[in-house]
Amino acid sequence: MTIVPPVVLAHLNNQFTSVVVAAHTGVPYLAYVGARLAEDEIDTSLLQRGVLGGGLDVEVYPWLIAEPSKGWMGRPGIALRQGSSSTLSTAFTLHSATTSHNELTLNVVDHSLNISIELILRLENSGPLTISTTVHNASDMEISVDALRITTPVGPSCAEILTLGGRHAMEAVEERQTWGRTRIALENRTGRTSHEQLGVVFAGTPHFGEQHGQVWGVHLAWSGNFECVCDSVTEAMRVVQMGELLLPQEVLLAPDAHYVAPTVVMAYSSQGINGVSHQFHNYLRSFSAPDTHRPVIANTWEAVYFDHDLSTLCQLADVAASVGIERFVLDDGWFHGRRDDTAGLGDWWVDTSVWPQGLTPLIDHVRNLGMEFGLWFEPEMVNPDSELFRTHPEWALNGTLSEPILGRNQLVLDLSREDVREYLFASIDALLSTHEISYVKWDHNRPLIGGASHAQTVGAYALFDALTTAHPHVQFESCASGGGRIDMGIATYLDRFWTSDSIDALDRLEIQKGVTKLIPLEMLGSHIGSPTCHTTGRKHALSFRGATAMFGWLGVEWNLLTLDEREREKLSHVISVYKQFRALLHTGNYIRHDHPDTTMHIHSVVSSDAREALVSVSRLHNGPSHRTAPLTLTDLSPDVLYSVQRIDLGTPRWALHRGLPDWVNNGVHATGAQLAHMGLVLPPLLPESTMLLHITQVSR
Ligand code: GLA
Numbered sequence: 194m195t196i197v198p199p200v201v202l203a204h205l206n207n208q209f210t211s212v213v214v215a216a217h218t219g220v221p222y223l224a225y226v227g228a229r230l231a232e233d234e235i236d237t238s239l240l241q242r243g244v245l246g247g248g249l250d251v252e253v254y255p256w257l258i259a260e261p262s263k264g265w266m267g268r269p270g271i272a273l274r275q276g277s278s279s280t281l282s283t284a285f286t287l288h289s290a291t292t293s294h295n296e297l298t299l300n301v302v303d304h305s306l307n308i309s310i311e312l313i314l315r316l317e318n319s320g321p322l323t324i325s326t327t328v329h330n331a332s333d334m335e336i337s338v339d340a341l342r343i344t345t346p347v348g349p350s351c352a353e354i355l356t357l358g359g360r361h362a363m364e365a366v367e368e369r370q371t372w373g374r375t376r377i378a379l380e381n382r383t384g385r386t387s388h389e390q391l392g393v394v395f396a397g398t399p400h401f402g403e404q405h406g407q408v409w410g411v412h413l414a415w416s417g418n419f420e421c422v423c424d425s426v427t428e429a430m431r432v433v434q435m436g437e438l439l440l441p442q443e444v445l446l447a448p449d450a451h452y453v454a455p456t457v458v459m460a461y462s463s464q465g466i467n468g469v470s471h472q473f474h475n476y477l478r479s480f481s482a483p484d485t486h487r488p489v490i491a492n493t494w495e496a497v498y499f500d501h502d503l504s505t506l507c508q509l510a511d512v513a514a515s516v517g518i519e520r521f522v523l524d525d526g527w528f529h530g531r532r533d534d535t536a537g538l539g540d541w542w543v544d545t546s547v548w549p550q551g552l553t554p555l556i557d558h559v560r561n562l563g564m565e566f567g568l569w570f571e572p573e574m575v576n577p578d579s580e581l582f583r584t585h586p587e588w589a590l591n592g593t594l595s596e597p598i599l600g601r602n603q604l605v606l607d608l609s610r611e612d613v614r615e616y617l618f619a620s621i622d623a624l625l626s627t628h629e630i631s632y633v634k635w636d637h638n639r640p641l642i643g644g645a646s647h648a649q650t651v652g653a654y655a656l657f658d659a660l661t662t663a664h665p666h667v668q669f670e671s672c673a674s675g676g677g678r679i680d681m682g683i684a685t686y687l688d689r690f691w692t693s694d695s696i697d698a699l700d701r702l703e704i705q706k707g708v709t710k711l712i713p714l715e716m717l718g719s720h721i722g723s724p725t726c727h728t729t730g731r732k733h734a735l736s737f738r739g740a741t742a743m744f745g746w747l748g749v750e751w752n753l754l755t756l757d758e759r760e761r762e763k764l765s766h767v768i769s770v771y772k773q774f775r776a777l778l779h780t781g782n783y784i785r786h787d788h789p790d791t792t793m794h795i796h797s798v799v800s801s802d803a804r805e806a807l808v809s810v811s812r813l814h815n816g817p818s819h820r821t822a823p824l825t826l827t828d829l830s831p832d833v834l835y836s837v838q839r840i841d842l843g844t845p846r847w848a849l850h851r852g853l854p855d856w857v858n859n860g861v862h863a864t865g866a867q868l869a870h871m872g873l874v875l876p877p878l879l880p881e882s883t884m885l886l887h888i889t890q891v892s893r
Pocket of ligand 1: 494524525534569636638672673674675691694
């Protein structure tokens, strides 16, 4: 039999990566996503796979939309049905391919079904490859889209998969799995991005780490249900298939209607996970102009919970302003009937029993202190005990059932309804238009059940879009019981994520280590809480809490009225140190360090010109030795002379010793090469303490 070579459709390059898109017998696929290649022509016989005995007499490639009709034996890339038919057998072929700069637009058509799909593949200057897909029903029948999964190849030598997930108040914990001859599936059916599973996988060469190994990261920019299959079984190729998880009838396309699938964002690096994260971060940073002045926040939740009282909150604001806080955010509890979490959601007007003169006196007080004001909402939800629900039970999903399942005493509003979205827009817009509000914390405190995820997510995006367009100067935060909705889909509309309801500094180091793989520091809300953490009951020193929270968008969530003068001074010092480094933290390259000692946690931010860095070294828990491997810094310029100085956030705690290395107290000068290869001998940090180092170029 004759083996027909594929045809190269496009060869896209940026500074990190090359992407080769080819077609075989008229069907497009990603032939290569990996290290940058020279722009030379590719001899297409390099791409041929051949046909083996014992199988089908066709060559099988990792088609972007992999179909059984082409011989694909893995998870199909598309599943369509017409009326009550079983899944249709599709056969899409290339209709057109147009390239412009680093963007390739493919149109594939199934002529017998009259369905076309447009795929836009763009290799972003910031790094990642994005794949955006739209299915168009050109037939005269209604079509149900039951699945659309994009197939992306990762390196053939990938041997491990790293995923991120956990639970409420312990999100984004790493899980590593061996990826042999296996198919690993991730599924999210919670209707929001979820605490249990972030929509991202990292596939890499054996033992890949933060700073080494070849790594491919694949993310679905979507805030609803998703599925991801890492398949090394089908044809012994290693592919990741990503798409929205659709339940039957969830997406019904009338004639001429479209289904816009969530964008797949993929990045490759030969420098470990950090290299992929830098591209993800730069991609998110490319959405808007750099903001190096994100205000330090005081959030009232863990300070007063539902106990709203104007005089107390004004006093809290006074202390907040005095320690350097720049924005005061009134959390849950301000609106009609909301005295606890059993009632009120949906009634978005100020509760006059608690706020007889409305919010204006507090807002004026806050603004007179020179701070901005922010307000909490949970727009997508309704309590059965609310005016809204009593008037419109039909607006809630399952609201007319006799015993609907509640989550935190609440139901979900049907955001696919225009009247619901209009009501929410009008309620929130009225508050934002009549008050000096700079910031909205947008919460989402329960999972969804049933097949509403697609329409809800599209509806929520539409509402976000309308509100952010109407109020371009208001910043928005996405919260979902902490980090239950963190993804690049929703990131388009907002400025900040509430990373986790746990502000336990020790847990936060782990959570932030996970979530920063996808999201840059400046978008991750990170608060200094009370000395005893409310969610874990663990006690930590301010220097440890402060050093941990600094690597993010800093806030304080602590009843500041309980602090004495000395504690206020210490907090004020921590905040001033953060402000000194805020621009570096929010524009630099963030690096999670590999260190042989697993009791150590090291991370740093290096400015893009490598003239300055901030390094954080923590000991998480006790280990067999106080001595540990030196701190090496590999992202500085080898020939440049640097000064290393310890930053005092309150004394870090040392184990018993009779002398520390001089540099710990007096600083040291060393070249980038010395810091990379010899490193700094680390002092014996005690558990749950952090040492911060400031590295600056010495001018010669
Ligand atoms: C969620 C959020 C918290 C807080 C409460 C208010 O749990 O994650 O930060 O806003 O809701 O009810």
